[in-house]
Amino acid sequence: MQLNVYLSGEIHSNWRDAIAEGVKAAGLDVTLTGPNTNHGASDDCGDDILGAEASNFWKDHKAAKINALRTRKLIGDADIVVVRFGDQYKQWNAAFDAGYAAALGKSLIVQHDPSLTHPLKEVDAAALAVCETPQQVVDILSYIHRDQ
Template sequence: MHNWHVYLSGEIHTDWRETIISRTEELNLPVTFSAPVTDHEASDDCGAVILGDESSKFWYDHKGAKVNAIRTRTLIETADIVVVRFGDKYKQWNAAFDAGYASALGKSLIVIHDPSLTHPLKEVDAAALAVAQTSEQVVDILKYVISGKLVR
C-alpha cells in the first residue's frame, strides 16, 4: 500500500495539526506528516542565529525566510497532498504563499478555514481541490482518497 506524504502548512496557534495526525493514526491510515517549523521564535531567528546577526530588520527577516524556505520548499515538493490552514487571528501570508507554491507545482491542495474568510481567500480556495472548515473533514478526505471508500 502506498504511504501518503501530507504537508501541514498554516497557522500555529491552535491544535489543528495534532487533531489531523491523531485521528489519522487512530484510523491506521498510511500517512506520513511534515510541517514547517512551528516554533515561532526559532522560525523568526534561524537566519540571524545561524548565519550572523543583522542590524536591519529587513535583512534579519530575509535571512530567516530563506533558511526556512529550504525546509518548506523541499517538503512541499515531496508531498502528495498539501493542507493549508488559515486562522482568523493573524494574517498568514506565508500560508498563502505555501498554497500558491503547492498549486504551481500541481500538488493536491486542501484548504481549511472558517466561512468568514471565504471572500479574502477566494483565489486560494479556487486553486484548492477541497475547502474544508474543520480538521475532521480533512481526515475524512484523507480516509476517502486513500481507501476509495465512502463511509456515510
C-alpha cells in the first residue's frame, strides 16, 4: 500500500529526518512531503518572486499566500497529515494546518511533548493518534502497512 504523508509543524529539530529514516529502515511505501523548511526562503518568497514590499505586513502576506499554494496542494494530496508541535516556539501555522486537514477529512496524527497536552487539547481531539516521538509516527505507519 502506497501512502502520501504530509509532515507539518516546527522546523527547528530533525523530526522529519527521523521519520524519513524510520520509514526507509522499515521498508515502507511512503512518500513524505512538507512545507518549505528553509525559514529564510519561506519568509522571503513573496519579495523574491513578486517584488519587495516596504511593509513587513505585505511582505508576510505575499509569502503566506505563496506558501499556502504548496501547503494546500500537498495536504490535499495527503492520505495522512502529521503535525508536530515543538516546545520552543508557538507554531500557529501548524495549528492552522491541523485544522485545514481536519476540515478536509484527512487522517491526522499529532506529535508533541506531554507538556503541551492541555494547550493542544482541541487539536488532539481532532487527531486519530497523538504521540510523542517520531518513532511512534513510524510505528503507526508500519502498523497501517501490516497485512494482518
